[in-house]
Amino acid sequence: DQQVKQNSPSLSVQEGRISILNCDYTNSMFDYFLWYKKYPAEGPTFLISISSIKDKNEDGRFTVFLNKSAKHLSLHIVPSQPGDSAVYFCAASAEKLVFGKGTKLTVNP
Amino acid sequence: EAEVAQSPRYKITEKSQAVAFWCDPISGHATLYWYRQILGQGPELLVQFQDESVVDDSQLPKDRFSAERLKGVDSTLKIQPAELGDSAMYLCASSSTGVYEAFFGQGTRLTVV
DSSP states (O other), X not given: OOSEEOOOSEEEXXXXXXXXXXXXXXXXXXXXXXXXXXXXXXXXXXXXXEETTOSEEEETTEEEEEETTTTEEEEEESXXXXXXXXXXXXXXXXXXXXXXXXXXXXXXX | OOOXXXXXXXXXXXXXXXXXXXXXXXXXXXXXXXXXXXXXXXXXXXXXXXXTEEEEOTTSOTTTEEEEOTTSSSEEEEESSXXXXXXXXXXXXXXXXXXXXXXXXXXXXXXXX
């Protein structure tokens, strides 16, 4: 039973455009949500997070939106850059961090 | 910049052999995690320590896996005996107490042949 779902295994966008990565969750006890970025052969790198009491958090080119009623969050990257090409993991926390399967983002020059 | 150190980076072992991984968390981080990531999947928590105590090992296959953090600083994860299905990336992460954001090391890529 997957509690955190990233239904798009891959996403391809043009440089300069917006990338939108989506994540759905089932456990209403999750109270904190995080996005990690992972390059091949490296560990995940923390990117941005959001508490369940907020609906938006912004950090530079990265914005995370949380819709609690829909149990949905999304990561927006604008403008997208080729260096953003990586696997992005959504994670949610109640007592422990639960990760989705990841979405591979490719930003084409 | 402080980081989580893991060794070795890569390990190839024969099935039925013993293998061990080491992790040194960011200084001052009381919470330490071991995750396993199979290709195409997200990281799965194996064990979580708060200082030297285990707070969650519900997903650790205890018949063959063991983890310790004796002095509440660095940690070792052991597999004995290794099986083919153990081939994966083993990730260590740490965080400050009460902080959700965990910081990961570069991982150990284990291949069991």
